[in-house]
Amino acid sequence: MSRPHPLELLEHRLARRREQGxxxxxxxxxxxxxxxxxxxxxxxxxxxxxxxxGLAGHPRLVEAALEATLTCGTGAGASRLVSGTLETHLALERQIADFKESEAALFFSTGYMANLGVIGALAGPGDLIVSDALNHASLIDACRLSRATVRVYPHGDVPAAARLLQEAPAEGLALIVSDGVFSMDGDLAPLPGLLALAREAGALLVIDDAHATGVWGARGRGSLEHFAIKPTPEVAMVGTFSKALGGLGGFVAGSRTLVDCLVNQARSFLYTTAPPPAQAAVAAAALSLVDEExxxxxxxxxxxxxxxxxxxxxxxxxxxxxxxxxxxxxxxxxxxxxxxxxxxxxxxxxxxxxxxxxxxxxxxxxxxxxxxxxxxxxxxxxxxxxxxxxxxxx
Ligand SMILES: Cc1ncc(COP(=O)(O)O)c(C=O)c1O
Missing domain, CATH: 3.90.1150.10 (Aspartate Aminotransferase, domain 1)
Known part of the structure; x- marks a missing residue:
């Protein structure tokens, strides 16, 4: 029996999706x-x-992009680790760390890549990830790619997450992973409960604040600020410049050890060309506007x-x-x-x-x-x- 033509097969699959709405x-x-x-x-x-x-067309962001392009050109020319690290990247990373009140921060090309990078750098075979059922696709993909054991708890259910954490291997690392504000539901993760759990179980907490950065908390610092939780080394805070901040790019903020691990092992940071100067300059201007406006x-x-x-x-x-x-x-x-x-x-x-x-x-x-x-x-x-x-x- 001959195989169907591959394009026919693809058309058939597309037709099935369309029939299901x-x-x-x-x-x-x-x-x-x-x-x-x-x-x-x-x-x-x-x-x-x-x-x-409403920052995507803000004159300050447009000027930042133009000025960075005129003075620094359009491309970084190499990956960050080779020769692509520019002064604008380092200045932005210091600004992100100040903004998030963390020891250090790292800039990624997108938020999607920040999630792939942080989960993949922290967890691998022999480690356990406990993940909320409604986490964003980028976190789900990151968990799958990490090849760690992944256990999913019902949305927002801290006691269920605690039960799953008991499976953590004695030798391995345990991670709790959650959106801060859920992208499609708009609700908050139970952060006080998740943080207490992380501390009790000796786990790290990764919070993806893509939809909270700039918006939630009295100063727009995100979901932790909303709950009056001070940034702490057990938490890796992920964010993006592509939503409230009107540009493009992701970041991870947290301890120096965390950022050193990322620089060594986050594949989506290492094996891609550094973001262009304009992208970093726009991100820096947007962070300032969160405070100024x-x-x-x-x-x-x-x-x-x-x-x-x-x-x-x-x-x-x-x-x-x-x-x-x-x-x-x-x-x-x-x-x-x-x-x-x-x-x-x-x-x-x-x-x-x-x-x-x-x-x-x-x-x-x-x-x-x-x-x-x-x-x-x-x-x-x-x-x-x-x-x-x-x-x-x-
Ligand atoms: C919760 C969440 N995390 C990460 C991302 C990815 O961010 P970016 O658009 O910067 O890749 C998105 C949306 O795209 C998101 O909704």
């Missing part, structure tokens, strides 16, 4: 992101961006409250009670696709989030608010959501 397509939003974008030639209110502080966090919180109040009034199920991520539970994948289409027809871009990004039966519209929105945008979004919900029978 799980097909994906790219949506172009025009030339730049912002509260209003252009989709298929029409103006739309964007309610799906992670540019939470605190009004952005206040505005974000007021906008979020307004949107939540409107949607709760419609009797819709929201999966988080505070923060910039407002996930609206729909259920089935097809129905959430229909909801996303109806919203777009009503002038609001907020695409459906479906498996495998979220568990089956929990497809949703993940609405996000940014400091670049206005109160009137919340009202417009709520009206469009009410009309779309009626149309699809939600």
């Amino acid at each position: 799980l097909g994906r397509r790219l949506v172009c939003v025009g030339q730049a992101t912002g509260p209003r974008v252009r989709v298929d030639g029409r103006d739309c209110l964007l309610m799906a961006s992670n540019d939470y502080l 605190p009004w952005r966090r206040d505005k974000l919180s007021q906008l979020g409250q307004r949107l939540r109040a409107q949607l709760s009034g419609l009797g819709l199920t929201l999966l988080s009670q505070e923060g910039a991520i407002v996930p609206l539970l729909v259920g089935g994948a097809e129905k959430s696709l229909a909801m996303g289409r109806a919203l777009l027809a009503g002038g609001v871009l907020a695409p459906a989030i479906r498996p495998p990004t979220v568990p089956p039966g929990t497809s949703r519209i993940r609405l996000t608010v940014t400091a670049a929105h206005e109160m009137a945008d919340m009202d417009q979004a709520a009206q469009a959501i009410a009309a779309a919900a009626r149309e699809v029978g939600l």
